[in-house]
Amino acid sequence: MAQDTAFSGQKHRFDSGWGRKMRNFITTPIYYVNDRPHIGHLYTTILADVFTRYKRLKGEEAFFQSGTDENGLNIVRVAEKNNKNVKDFVDEISREFYLLKEKFNLSLDSFIRTTSEEHKKAVYKLWNLCKKDIYMDVYEGWYCLSCEAYYQDEEIIDGLCPIHKRKLEKFSEKNYFFRLTKYLDEIKKLIEEDKIKIIPKDIKIQILDILREKRIKDLSVSRDAARSKGWGIKVPDDDSQIIYVWFDALTNYLTGLGFGNDEEKFKEFWEEGKIYHFIGKDIAKFHCIYWPAFLLSAGIKTPDYIICNHFILNEGEKISKTLGNMITIEDLLKDYGYEFTRYYLITQGTEFKDWSFSWDNYKKVYEGELKNEIGNLVSRIFGLLKNMPFDRLILNENLLENDLKDVEEVYEDRIENFEFSKAYRSVFGLVKKLNRFIDERKIWESKEEKDYKTLVINLEKIAKFYLPVLPESMQKVLSALDIKDNIFENKRIIFEHLFK
Numbered sequence: 183m184a185q186d187t188a189f190s191g192q193k194h195r196f197d198s199g200w201g202r203k204m205r206n207f208i209t210t211p212i213y214y215v216n217d218r219p220h221i222g223h224l225y226t227t228i229l230a231d232v233f234t235r236y237k238r239l240k241g242e243e244a245f246f247q248s249g250t251d252e253n254g255l256n257i258v259r260v261a262e263k264n265n266k267n268v269k270d271f272v273d274e275i276s277r278e279f280y281l282l283k284e285k286f287n288l289s290l291d292s293f294i295r296t297t298s299e300e301h302k303k304a305v306y307k308l309w310n311l312c313k314k315d316i317y318m319d320v321y322e323g324w325y326c327l328s329c330e331a332y333y334q335d336e337e338i339i340d341g342l343c344p345i346h347k348r349k350l351e352k353f354s355e356k357n358y359f360f361r362l363t364k365y366l367d368e369i370k371k372l373i374e375e376d377k378i379k380i381i382p383k384d385i386k387i388q389i390l391d392i393l394r395e396k397r398i399k400d401l402s403v404s405r406d407a408a409r410s411k412g413w414g415i416k417v418p419d420d421d422s423q424i425i426y427v428w429f430d431a432l433t434n435y436l437t438g439l440g441f442g443n444d445e446e447k448f449k450e451f452w453e454e455g456k457i458y459h460f461i462g463k464d465i466a467k468f469h470c471i472y473w474p475a476f477l478l479s480a481g482i483k484t485p486d487y488i489i490c491n492h493f494i495l496n497e498g499e500k501i502s503k504t505l506g507n508m509i510t511i512e513d514l515l516k517d518y519g520y521e522f523t524r525y526y527l528i529t530q531g532t533e534f535k536d537w538s539f540s541w542d543n544y545k546k547v548y549e550g551e552l553k554n555e556i557g558n559l560v561s562r563i564f565g566l567l568k569n570m571p572f573d574r575l576i577l578n579e580n581l582l583e584n585d586l587k588d589v590e591e592v593y594e595d596r597i598e599n600f601e602f603s604k605a606y607r608s609v610f611g612l613v614k615k616l617n618r619f620i621d622e623r624k625i626w627e628s629k630e631e632k633d634y635k636t637l638v639i640n641l642e643k644i645a646k647f648y649l650p651v652l653p654e655s656m657q658k659v660l661s662a663l664d665i666k667d668n669i670f671e672n673k674r675i676i677f678e679h680l681f682k
Contacts, residue, residue, distance in 0.1 A: 235650035249294030311480035564677035
């Protein structure tokens with residue numbers, strides 16, 4: 183990954199060696215830079231990263247993108263509250279999100295910043311393509327700075343934002359509007375027919391309920407430039423207005439593929455591939471209704487999948503700065519390192535319902551699963567292979583073949599349905615079974631080739647299953663096995679325990 187000197191405040195593309203034609207475009211949301219990254223941001227990112235690595239291991243091509251959302255009035259206010267210049271503030275926070283690539287070994291191909299010139303070009307192109315559906319009108323309503331969104335009277339509870347539970351501000355100003363209502367029936371049909379697949383089902387039902395009840399009106403897509411203190415992307419040919427942050431932010435998905443800059447790449451990645459947006463459930467409405475509407479207006483293909491993960495709680499309570507129970511990146515890395523954080527989030531989380539993080543469970547899973555089961559299995563097998571009475575094995579016999587086939591089927595089915603924790607529960611079952619196999623057959627006393635073949639075949643498969651989650655450790659295992667043409671050559675390797 184590029185070091186500090188490369189963080190120039192623009193967009194970053196990483197050389198992943200994917201020069202071939204891309205078939206899967208996988209994204210995280212771009213993260214709002216009103217605060218530093220925390221466990222919630224990381225969770226969505228790791229889910230998307232594991233899915234990207236899985237696709238690549240299958241031999242498919244994948245382009246993986248993340249980034250930061252840096253425009254909007256709320257950013258200006260937070261910067262002022264911190265006594266910082268707005269640009270300096272967004273540079274500082276954006277860089278912390280950028281460095282997650284290095285800290286957690288993310289397989290990112292591109293990192294988008296909405297303050298970049300490249301992104302501005304993409305926004306202007308989308309605006310111009312949607313121009314037939316944009317008109318000027320006066321807006322008066324309740325506004326949430328955290329959402330950067332207006333709410334109708336029927337959507338608010340006791341004068342509070344329905345998501346952030348914060349007091350709303352009332353504004354009245356002249357804005358540009360987008361004819362969102364024009365596309366609601368078409369979006370509803372696309373979702374009902376699963377041409378836009380919203381996962382999980384309960385979020386899909388929520389979105390369809392909103393569409394059926396026709397609660398949505400035309401969308402204000404600009405803000406008064408003076409009120410926004412000039413921060414953001416100005417409306418073409420109208421310096422008095424700033425483009426609404428969600429119109430701006432959602433365009434990032436196009437920016438990363440060269441929209442407005444390199445149409446050949448955009449066609450290859452967006453139009454000819456599968457599009458997967460991984461997001462948190464709190465921004466489902468923006469992605470499932472607003473975003474398809476903009477794309478339909480512009481004549482651009484809509485996303486194939488919108489995957490909405492649920493929230494992480496801290497010991498059963500919602501995580502918030504007010505409660506003082508934030509789980510920071512530094513907290514997670516302090517004792518066990520980045521790979522275990524990846525492992526914990528993927529295996530312990532329940533993607534499609536809120537789940538609780540616990541420091542006691544965090545330590546328990548490290549000691550019990552990662553160190554004593556997975557790490558110990560790897561060490562035991564290499565110890566047995568080092569002392570086995572054979573110099574080479576032709577890997578044509580597996581005494582746990584049926585068990586392995588069952589795991590392979592469950593693993594692929596669950597990953598393809600974005601149920602990562604269930605996929606890896608199945609793999610962990612194979613780990614425990616292989617540990618029992620060693621004990622029951624007393625492999626340390628065995629003179630039978632089939633016992634050692636079973637160890638090698640299943641260890642290689644387990645390493646490949648875990649490679650998307652534990653990329654560094656499992657690559658060490660695969661490199662040490664060094665299986666070529668279905669043959670294992672015994673190099674009498676002394677393999678240290680993967681996890682201390």
